[in-house]
Amino acid sequence: MSRVLIIGAGGVGGVVAHKCAMNSDVFSDILLASRTVAKCEAIARDIAELHGRRIATAALDADRPENTIRLIESFRPDIVINVALPYQDLAIMEACLATRVHYLDTANYEPPDVAKFEYKWQWAYRERFAAAGITAILGCGFDPGQTNIYCAWAQKHRFDEIHTIDIMDCNAGSHGQPFATNFNPEINIREITQRGRYWERGEWRETEPLSVHAPFDFPECGVREMYLMYHEELESLVQHIRGLRRIRFWMTFSQEYLTHLRVLQNVGMTSITPIEFEGKQIVPLQFLKAVLPKPESLAAHYTGKTNIGCWLEGVKDGRPRRLYIYNVCDHAACYREVRAQAISYTTGVPAVLGAKLVLTGAWRRPGVWNVEQLDPDPFMAEIGRQGLPWVETEPAQPLPL
Numbered sequence: 001m002s003r004v005l006i007i008g009a010g011g012v013g014g015v016v017a018h019k020c021a022m023n024s025d026v027f028s029d030i031l032l033a034s035r036t037v038a039k040c041e042a043i044a045r046d047i048a049e050l051h052g053r054r055i056a057t058a059a060l061d062a063d064r065p066e067n068t069i070r071l072i073e074s075f076r077p078d079i080v081i082n083v084a085l086p087y088q089d090l091a092i093m094e095a096c097l098a099t100r101v102h103y104l105d106t107a108n109y110e111p112p113d114v115a116k117f118e119y120k121w122q123w124a125y126r127e128r129f130a131a132a133g134i135t136a137i138l139g140c141g142f143d144p145g146q147t148n149i150y151c152a153w154a155q156k157h158r159f160d161e162i163h164t165i166d167i168m169d170c171n172a173g174s175h176g177q178p179f180a181t182n183f184n185p186e187i188n189i190r191e192i193t194q195r196g197r198y199w200e201r202g203e204w205r206e207t208e209p210l211s212v213h214a215p216f217d218f219p220e221c222g223v224r225e226m227y228l229m230y231h232e233e234l235e236s237l238v239q240h241i242r243g244l245r246r247i248r249f250w251m252t253f254s255q256e257y258l259t260h261l262r263v264l265q266n267v268g269m270t271s272i273t274p275i276e277f278e279g280k281q282i283v284p285l286q287f288l289k290a291v292l293p294k295p296e297s298l299a300a301h302y303t304g305k306t307n308i309g310c311w312l313e314g315v316k317d318g319r320p321r322r323l324y325i326y327n328v329c330d331h332a333a334c335y336r337e338v339r340a341q342a343i344s345y346t347t348g349v350p351a352v353l354g355a356k357l358v359l360t361g362a363w364r365r366p367g368v369w370n371v372e373q374l375d376p377d378p379f380m381a382e383i384g385r386q387g388l389p390w391v392e393t394e395p396a397q398p399l400p401l
Contacts, residue, residue, distance in 0.1 A: 002027060005072065006080075007084045008085075009032060009043055010296060011296040012106065012344045012347045012348045013034065013083045014340055014344065015344050015349065016348045018051065018338035019387075020055075020355075021047045022051055026356045029075075029077075031057070031077065032057050033057070036059075043057075050337075062088045062091060063088060065091045065092075065095045068080075068092055072095060072101055073099060077101055079103070079355050079359060080095075081104050081352070083105070083347075083351065086187060090122070092105075093122065093125055093136060096134065097125070100134055101134065102358050103134070105351075107187070109122050110187070110190070117191070118232075119138065119370070122136075126367050129368050131366075134366060135358050136367070137363065137369055137371060138369065140355075142346040143167055143249075143308055144236070146308075146346070147233060147308065148237060149350075149379050151241055151310055152240070152372040153380050154323055159314040162314040163244065163245045163313055165311070166250060166311040167234075168307075170252040172221035172224060172305055172306065174302070174303050176301050179261075179292070184289070184295065185288065186285055189288070192209070192261065193265060195207065196229055198234065199244075210228075210253070211228075214400070216401075219328065219391070220307060221306070226251060226252045233249070240373060241372075269284050270285055296340070299340050300335060302331035302341040303331055304330075306327075306343065307328050309324060310323075310326070313398065313399070325393075326390065326391055327388050327390050329345060329346050350388070352386070353379060353383055354371065354379070363378075
């Protein structure tokens with residue numbers, strides 16, 4: 001039995017807290033902490049109502065390591081699950097090092113003043129975590145996270161070499177709002193408005209933002225237009241997949257969403273460069289975040305499904321092989337279970353299972369690791385029971401891109 005500190009009480013934090021409460025055989029004591037303690041208390045009330053468990057809550061400003069150190073020393077957790085803003089990753093890792101507590105997150109560190117999606121800052125902690133004898137797991141959501149594990153599992157069991165990987169993320173749901181983001185608006189819009197980037201034959205290639213796109217018929221979701229983007233799991237997978245020649249990431253967007261985004265860009269509302277307004281410095285994107293619907297507020301009325309998976313092509317025993325591994329998740333079913341929409345659910349559930357695998361020993365390795373570096377078998381064996389079953393198919397035709 002173990003104690004867990006969860007930092008972050010947004011949509012994903014709520015899912016993580018619910019799922020930890022539902023895994024009472026591993027997580028005996030749960031503390032949910034956030035800058036806004038009222039959000040933690042609301043989640044705690046839902047958990048008591050739905051699952052009959054009480055969890056503790058606390059106020060925490062995680063920007064400064066000393067604040068998290070004090071909370072860790074008071075609560076004495078066995079692991080910290082970080083689902084706060086990516087800007088806070090390094091500060092929370094420092095606190096875990098100082099207190100020798102295992103660490104897990106779902107998104108890589110980003111500097112607040114530049115949209116830069118790289119693992120280099122967190123990879124720099126490898127030797128320090130190894131010397132401290134504690135484990136840090138990076139990117140254990142769905143993408144990154146479960147998609148990386150699909151690739152590792154396929155490499156272990158289905159291929160001798162994987163030549164191409166296409167990670168495809170489709171949200172075919174409807175929340176009824178004219179424009180809203182499914183996770184933190186600031187992080188979401190920073191990610192989408194960057195130049196596209198993919199890896200092919202040993203080098204990175206760039207495209208104009210959302211300029212490369214194609215339709216794809218997603219199982220249970222139908223034909224959706226998907227757009228080439230850069231996503232952080234590409235950076236780690238290129239280092240860990242044998243024989244890789246190309247890897248790309250795709251995400252679906254509706255035309256209505258893209259029209260709203262284009263207008264906001266044109267009037268400067270997606271900028272992260274501070275401007276002066278009434279004698280104060282404000283960041284336009286942070287102001288936009290404040291006026292957009294909170295992602296967790298979308299859950300109650302969300303309908304439809306998501307489909308996220310990996311299309312892999314390569315060779316096995318000298319013969320070409322093609323594999324499509326994916327999960328389909330229902331927004332309304334997620335709300336009934338944990339009061340969340342599927343985007344939050346698909347990110348939060350893998351984080352809880354990853355933490356469980358660290359605590360039970362399967363993934364406990366001193367150092368800093370991306371999930372594809374760990375044994376995929378215990379994760380793939382259990383993730384379906386945790387709520388994210390996977391489907392494996394062998395398509396007859398190549399990916400039509």
